[in-house]
Amino acid sequence: MNAPPRLKPHSSHWGVFRAGWQGDRLVVEPHPNDPDPNGILQNFPEALRHRARVAQPMVRRGWLEKGPGPSDRRGRDTFVPVSWDKALDLLAGELARVRDAHGPGAIFGGSYGWSSAGRFHHAQSQVHRFLNTALGGYVKSVNSYSAGASAVILPHFLGPFEAVSRRNVTWDQVVAHSEIVVAFGGMALKNSMVASGGISAHVERRSMAAAAARGCAFVNVSPVRDDLPEEAHAEWLAPVPNTDTAMMLGMAHTLLAEGLHDRAFIERYCSGWAEFEAYLTGASDGVAKTAEWAAAICGLPAETIAGLARRMAGRRSLIVMAHSLQRAEHGEQPVWMAGVLAAMLGQIGLPGGGYNYALGAIAHYGKRHNAVPAAALPQGRNGVGAFIPVARISDMLLNPGAAFDYDGQKLTYPDIRLVYWAGGNPFHHHQDLNRMRRAFATVDTLVVHEIAWTATARHADIVLPTTMTLEREDIGAAPTDPLMVAMHRIAEPFGQARDDYAIFTDLAERLGKREAFTEGRDVQGWLRHLYEPTRKALAEKGLPAPSFEEFWEAGEITLPQDPDDGGILRAFREDPEGAPLPTRTGKIQLSSPTIASFGYDDCPGHPAWLAPSDAPAEGRPLWLVANQPATRLHSQFDFGGHSSAMKRRGREVMRIHPQDAAVRGIAEGDIVRLFNARGACLATAAVTEEVRAGVVQLPTGAWYDPEDPEDDMALCVHGNPNVLTRDVGTSRLAQGCTGQLTSVEVERFTGNLPPVRAFDPPA
Template identity: 80%
Template sequence: MDMAKQTAAGALKPHSSHWGAFRAGWQGDTLVVEPHPADPDPSPILGNFAAALRHKARIARPMVRRGWLERGPGPDSARGRDEFVPVSWQKALDLLAGELARVRDAHGPRAIFGGSYGWSSAGRFHHAQSQVHRFLNVALGGYVRSVNSYSAGASAVIIPHILGNYEEMTKHNVTWEQIVEHTGLCLSFGGMAVKNSAVASGGVSRHIERGSMKAAAERGCRFVLIGPLRDDLPEEARAEWLTITPGTDTAMMLGMAHTLVAEGLHDRAFLASRCTGWEKFEPYLTGQADGQPKDAAWAAAICGIPAETIAQLARDAAATRTLISMAHSLQRAEHGEQPVWMAIVLAAMLGQLGLPGGGYNYALGAIAHYGRRFNAVPVASLPQGRNGVPDFIPVARISDLLLNPGQPFDYNGQKLTYPDIRLVYWAGGNPFHHHQDLARLRRAFAQVDTLVVHETSWTATAKHADIVLPCTMTLEREDIGGQTTDPLLIAMHRLAEPYAEARDDYSIFADLAERLGKREEFTEGRDARGWLRHLYERTRAALAERGDPAPSFEEFWALGELALPQNPDDGGPLRAFHNDPEGEPLSTPSGKVEIFSETIAGFGYDDCPGHPAWLAPQEAPAAERPLWLVANQPWTRLHSQLDFGGTSADSKRRGREVMRIHPRDAEARGIAEGDIVRLFNARGACLASAALSEVVSPGVVQLATGAWYDPADPAEDNPLCVHGNPNVLTRDAGTSRLAQGCTGQLTTLEVEKFTGNLPPIRAWDPPAEG
């Protein structure tokens, strides 16, 4: 009996996604999706599922690129331009196992890059990143890995130097409960957009951010948004909006810090007892070191906010319980480490680090994990085994890796070397969404012998692959959804039959492991349901040890969800440090807040000195590219996932992504509402539909990421993207030699009305077969 007939009576089964728990079932041939009934602010992204399940973009069967099939492995500029040949599963797996063995035996596992990104599924077992890494470790002895994330590439490296453990300082610090009760002033640099907090790796059962800001504002908390986009805080926050020149937040913070010192408002006792390096930073701030005081007037000339506004905001921050929040977006730019560091220093100067609802919380609102209590019991995940290859790259350096084998690079005080990669295995993720300068990425992927991709749909990454293996969507398999800060564990029931010949990643890897003589080691004798029982047992045993209800796996599966106990809201290590700096030191080298870092200073990086500083960007508006582009996260999908789904597709106009532009800038260029426009700079160009909006600052245009890359002529080296992918425009360079993080949030460009014949949209079409 098929799934549609099983649920025809209207019964809804539980499932979960990164953008929320939900229930779904079939009414005739229609998939009905309803948010979890306890969710006060469900995400509209749930609307992408129904149309996506059987969309033409789905991959129906294993495919091999014709050039690879005929000529064998090797560098090939035809990737992304070639047709594909359908093959049987047996042939595809035989070919792939043979190629994996060839690369392993000829070059070693150091020649294999395990590319993946962790957003493919909310399930803890069918998590493509864990699956591919486990397979490469068990079956091949390891792989070259990536570290950090595109979202937090700079902050994840610098925060441990300055404040302590990154996870603790983001997840286990200030909560929304504290903000509702205690915060008097929230300075939100870059905002806390609810489109971002709609998402949480592993799922979320209740979206509380909008309601929390509403409750705090009604109590009297004052929210101030510092950023170029007014809707980066919801209306419920009743926020004041200060429009800032993109990328200049560090200068503004320095101007505030100077005011605190000049007016004697900084907490000298806190700086003396809980910080190190103030005596080295203060001369820079006051200008004693370089002759330039970093006062409010100096900052105003850089950031575009009046000097008196900057100074008054500093006074206001010193007069109440103040929380400084900083979005991921600020550090996804040149010198992205600096605003992270300076925001910590500003909070330290106020003496409020660790206080309830005060101090500093990096990326609060950037993801739904943050600002919540931790569960008192673990949520298990698939063990990945031991990686025998020590080599790694910062995740945003994939093009550098493939284009520069054997070349040195700097990272966090280390001098490393890019390995010579012959095979890239990508399962989960779409680098033609996440990565910058897509023309350069195409050249990079042309260098390898073989690119293997597991995918549900024909993304641009799949179209550039040599071997493409069709995978199930989350709705087509069973799993367990959960996260360390969400109090519901979800039994993710299967809601649809697999599309065409699609298979679960696990079954694909199990059969590949068998061909390589490692099936038993990979599966440990378990099928998928056996693994779910095994992973659930860790949570069940912990519940039983606490004396809490601990249902069996079968009982949990029948219930559909399980409430998990949570720990008290204790403020984590930063609260403990505030209360007892000697007995509860931070995990920094000094055990204190590092205003000046001897470690970082010792690295000798001119693009990341030993204390926070204003470093002017290399890329700034110029005559030929006078506008800033903010390439931020979309409202209508998670990254590029299900771009062809209902909510995402309905948000486009004339089939293209929507770019927002201030009416003044549009008028100067003869652009009207709804016009198709061309965005361009020296790196590339794309088309989008123009929306005139005063939500966007003058001098700024905003185009969300995630529209699938759609080259007008794939045969060209740097073709026009007709669909609206901003990463044809963004710069592929690291934040600094310290972190080598992604700088894709900001770039500069020009916009003009497009007057030629409109090219067709083919982003979601399967490639040619032959």
């Protein structure tokens, strides 16, 4: 009988945990103080030594034999194993060639931030620091796939993204004060179970249960019923997808017509009411935005829309807007309109009331901030000023030199010769994957650091195997979680895998920049350096300030937190003259002369109903909701035990309403084909009334697996919905991701069922 495992502390984006070995079996246990631990932790045991791991440096055969240059063989070619020295010599030479021939502005640092919860082994910080210190800079991306539209529109009318999402209404306030919470897009626990930098206590489920027990009413406005948990006892309203703005306008018109809006609040705290009121009443365009008008658009009864507005008036009401609504065409509009509706109710700045963007979207929102800092790896100075909105990478690669609009600016796409990706899988995040394959074919060289053979790695020219979080030491910390964690190494590196830091150190050596990159520190030296600001701040507050050695031995320390002060919105409500908002007028802008001056037809100077062009039509009669998965973070560890167990017949599960299934002869468990003009994929059908009729739901994150890699329109046999989604910006204002919604047809698949090979290493 094996002895009980000795568990060591570690942390991840989906929870703090402890892990150790019992014989040859990895045991993972959540932190004992976590009231609602995340099952994604159980992806680790199977993933650690999975066949999908990259075991040694690999170079694409065509690149190795013919040299750098555009190639449509990416994703189709074979790979050649090489030694670390050869791989790094080849890569250093190519980096120097591009830098010298084209300048650092020809390099795109395409990394996303979810690779590791550690403060040091954060792949995005590592690659950006390397490109800055060793090459002079890189073309960067701004904003995120999750919040591309909201990050741009929120500062125009209310305040900075962080202030409106993270320093605003807390879960404690909801429990104590909220009387009605209307969640546009819901507050799904699968989303709030994860948090960048780690989370030690998942409190969302128990908070909603406690608020509901006190009498708070929750309303889930979403095409998916379980976008609020059972504990919230929520009322479910399911409008047609991408019509929430129309629904909110109908509610706003009811408040105005019945004199239920807070006129005193609008007069004192808001600007631009006259312009918005003219649009709402139809004085400016001849169309009154009544509840009846909204009902015809969003598919809910007019009395339901008006009744919800009446229920919110005069009560401690909170409007929550999920990321999902702004990940669609004209995604800026529901974000802005939700703020206007909250202003009309007069609740902004009150505890548990007003407007909180994305409460419940990740586990950091709705929490208090720590009173001491947790340092991050400095990235150095980027000498390149060019940038793109993060979701415009295919546009950039396919259209070098073309002009594009962004937040009032007219910018130009740079001419990229080399893409360096470390941490992230754009074949999960990005839309219209067949288009992205063509975009990746245009560059001279694509470099990828990866733990496993993702589709992005398969399309690379140089693939460098990296360690996963369990194979290295780090510090786990987040601004709104009081637990700082000493992330001990649990396992030895797989194959020849190396830390990103070791790889970049050796590359910097070859480029003559080792000292600039490392500052003379090894991994332990950096961990001590990053811990010191926290220790010093604790000491300055007269609190216990353990040395690094004491912290490492203890495994964790608890940090003090700031009081719940409501942030800038509370301060503004209490003193609008002394604490104005950082908007153009210092007030809540119900309309914006600044945005109006840009002249964007897809984002006017006040929130407005703009019909989507990608709505269902002949040949694609169903809405597809491509939302976040419940069994993994994005596409991470899709090959892990927890994620794999939730697939059916080896494929991702698509949910469909019984009415839509019956029309198509689809039964529970059938393999189905989803398709539109952009592509097609297979999935397993689950027939359920948990989704609105006319809607199918297929989560993102199943690794892209084309049946025939040689086919530019190949069927993805695994169930990646991004072969179907549309690669266009939310509007010319933000150019955000629109991957949440598209239109498709679904049919029962009757052909020979192709195998899933997504997790098999390439030839």
